[in-house]
Amino acid sequence: MELLTKCLQQYCQVDYTSIIVGDFNIPTINWMDFAYCTDYISTLFTGFVRTGGLTQFVNFNTRGNNLLDLVLSNDSEIVSDTPRT
DSSP states (O other): OHHHHHHHHHHHSSSSOOEEEEEOOOTTOBTTTTBOOSSHHHHHHHHHHHHTTOEEOOOSOSBTTBOOEEEEESOTTSOOOOOOO
16 A cells, blocks of 8 residues: 555646546545544555545445545546446
8 A cells, every 4th residue: 555655646746637546445444524444554545645635526335335436636626426326
């Protein structure tokens, strides 16, 4: 996770809009109120999201009771909807 967040930080430290999409498989993060567990992976990733000024757009569970699929951006108005399929 450290290598991933370092790589993503490089792509997000730009003057244009960045969008990160994927299945991050971090079920311990509660994205609805942006709370997280104290485990290392969750802390590292939410720290990256917070310091990068990223917005998480998916607001529904994507696998069972977990929200694993994320759409993140440094522009809070770039995504208008994330439809359920």
